[in-house]
Amino acid sequence: MAPVHGPIKLLKGTLGNNDTISYKDKWSLFPFYMKGLMDYLKKPDQLDRISVEEYAKKCQVTDNAYHLVLVPLTSGIFFLPPEKFSAYVFFGLMAPSFPRFYKMRMGAYLGGLSEIMSEPMANVIRNQGGEIITNSKVTQLINENNEVKGVITRAGEYRAKQTVRATEIYAAQNLVKRSNIEHECFNNFLNLKTMSAVSLQIDLDEPSMPYDRTTFGAGTAMASFAEQSRTTFRHVPGRLSVILSPASKFIDMDQGDILKTVIQDAKKLGLNIEEHIIDYRVIKHPNEFYSLELDQDWMRPEQDTPH
Incomplete structure (x- = not known):
């Protein structure tokens, strides 16, 4: 482009x-x-x-x-x-x-995000002498005199000179609330609205489209979609990944009904996928992102937390 x-x-x-x-x-x-x-x-x-x-x-x-x-x-x-x-x-x-x-150009990842993004960063941390701990949910921040000294998980405490809170907006808000941290810098952050996302991943017995590229489905629930079996998910014969909109309509909808909706809308766009479906997964992300609605952006927190 x-x-x-x-x-x-x-x-x-x-x-x-x-x-x-x-x-x-x-x-x-x-x-x-x-x-x-x-x-x-x-x-x-x-x-x-x-x-x-x-x-x-x-x-x-x-x-x-x-x-x-x-x-x-x-x-x-x-x-x-x-x-x-x-x-x-x-x-x-x-x-x-x-x-x-x-x-400006557009491209596609040549693998899953864990493989090409998370793992390389984790390897750098390990090479620097750090430790990666997974499947250990943070339940609270260690708050001492209104200063964060680390995190508390079900497995125990982890203390550090600096703590980076990199997680979904709703989870981050709850962490701050549960940890009884009081600072004016969090006032707007805690009032920031959230929004959800819903996506659908369909494994097929053949590619759904001739090329692996993102396509917009104007006028359908398939806000954007892409065939990814030649790039990101090479282990399956076909992989159609779909972002659904509006998310509020699908966040509480039954998975089978979501699939039916996508099959119907795919036909409108010239994609006949129903007979080629091997498996499918509905991925729901409730309250994961800060809202992009009106009069919300100014409440976003700064990158640096005040001392």
């Missing part, structure tokens, strides 16, 4: 597909992005109080461009529909890469 690495593909994508999204639709997005990036820099507080949907209407984005581009870019990536998605957060995701857009 970057001009430097794929200029012909970029031109085809920009100038082509006019039977689906017209030049008028594409052009209507230009002032949306340009004005949005300017407001991100100059009016961040105002932008955080308006949704992507409202901002698109303000910039006169066509209905077709809205449904085919903006809905996938919100629901498809962060499983939150544009009518709830903060415009500030939306443009904030793009602003850092905008000065180098000509280099």
